[in-house]
Amino acid sequence: CRKDCIMTAGVGRSACEHWRLLLSCAASTGNGEQGKPFPLTESDRVDQAYRENGFNIYVSDRISLNRSLPDIRHENCKQRLYAEKLPNTSIIIPFHNEGWSSLLRTVHSVLNRSPPQLIAEVILVDDFSDKEHLKVALEEYMKRMPKVRILRTKKREGLIRTRLLGAAAAKGEVITFLDSHCEANVNWLPPLLDRISQNRKTIVCPMIDVIDHDNFGYDTQAGDAMRGAFDWEMYYKRIPIPAELQKNDPSEPFESPVMAGGLFAVDRKWFWELGGYDTGLEIWGGEQYEISFKVWMCGGRMEDIPCSRVGHIYRKYVPYKVPGGINTLRHSAFRFFFTSVSPKEFFFFFFFSHTAKPVL
Numbered sequence: 001c002r003k004d005c006i007m008t009a010g011v012g013r014s015a016c017e018h019w020r021l022l023l024s025c026a027a028s029t030g031n032g033e034q035g036k037p038f039p040l041t042e043s044d045r046v047d048q049a050y051r052e053n054g055f056n057i058y059v060s061d062r063i064s065l066n067r068s069l070p071d072i073r074h075e076n077c078k079q080r081l082y083a084e085k086l087p088n089t090s091i092i093i094p095f096h097n098e099g100w101s102s103l104l105r106t107v108h109s110v111l112n113r114s115p116p117q118l119i120a121e122v123i124l125v126d127d128f129s130d131k132e133h134l135k136v137a138l139e140e141y142m143k144r145m146p147k148v149r150i151l152r153t154k155k156r157e158g159l160i161r162t163r164l165l166g167a168a169a170a171k172g173e174v175i176t177f178l179d180s181h182c183e184a185n186v187n188w189l190p191p192l193l194d195r196i197s198q199n200r201k202t203i204v205c206p207m208i209d210v211i212d213h214d215n216f217g218y219d220t221q222a223g224d225a226m227r228g229a230f231d232w233e234m235y236y237k238r239i240p241i242p243a244e245l246q247k248n249d250p251s252e253p254f255e256s257p258v259m260a261g262g263l264f265a266v267d268r269k270w271f272w273e274l275g276g277y278d279t280g281l282e283i284w285g286g287e288q289y290e291i292s293f294k295v296w297m298c299g300g301r302m303e304d305i306p307c308s309r310v311g312h313i314y315r316k317y318v319p320y321k322v323p324g325g326i327n328t329l330r331h332s333a334f335r336f337f338f339t340s341v342s343p344k345e346f347f348f349f350f351f352f353s354h355t356a357k358p359v360l
Helices: 019-026 057-061 075-079 100-112 136-142 159-169 189-198 268-273 287-297 326-340 343-352
Strands: 089-095 119-126 148-152 174-177 182-184 202-211 227-230 236-239 264-267 301-313
Touching (some): 100 119, 100 136, 136 148, 148 159, 159 268, 174 189, 189 301, 202 287, 227 287
Parallel strands (some): 089 174
Antiparallel strands (some): 174 264, 202 264, 227 236
């Protein structure tokens, strides 16, 4: 999407829309524009295209860093009003050996589709990447974006501790965590910040849309608005909203027991009052349940926000080695559970879950 498509509206008791720019974006054409699938050939599907990133980097490299996306929000979202004064936010994006174009497209989408006065900073946190394009080249590229700064770990820390490094450095009133292969959609930020401005103990999550790992087509998840849950093996699941809890207005925020984990916003001081993340969690796995349990047990609430939409590439596979492999990820999930519930509840869970292993 061209430079003139940058979203600059977003304050006042208004719908936070800029229709001239939306129409301009809607007219964009080209590879991947409007979130349309890239037409693949057999040569585009070679294994090497996926090997380093878990998604087709050849296709990603042939799509604009500022590509347009379809506005797939419910029509009621375009009429919703938000507070005149919203808190600003630090956007924290951790990454490890991320593809060049997918990382830059994430940053561009955030800056292009966010009211600039609401972005305090964008913090890229490099978890000990060894790819050359993520060193000097990235530093040079980001010099043109004064709100972006780069932090780097001194050894492989994993997602949780990398996020904590970014959160500790954040200056915004709110911290917003995103993955490094996302695309923020139209007017995604004000709906999140508005809910936090009403109740600082609310953690809010955007609706997570799917960016296809093959052709980069953009679409909703199956079922769209659903609540978060997990099964006996601690795998995250999406479940339908019970009929008695469904809203008359589909654009209304709704409560969710647990988050997916990768994309959410939280009042910065409230995040630290909750204790942040458990630093004993390794790489990733379980951190979304830890935050979810904490917020509900400490008098807060968790909501999904239908009028905030962010696309996410669900990788074909994890392209990097996890120290300790799957056992490390299961360790984190069960460590969370063991430290969050009573011994009686943990025994009940252990008895019913055939995959449970000692974690401490």
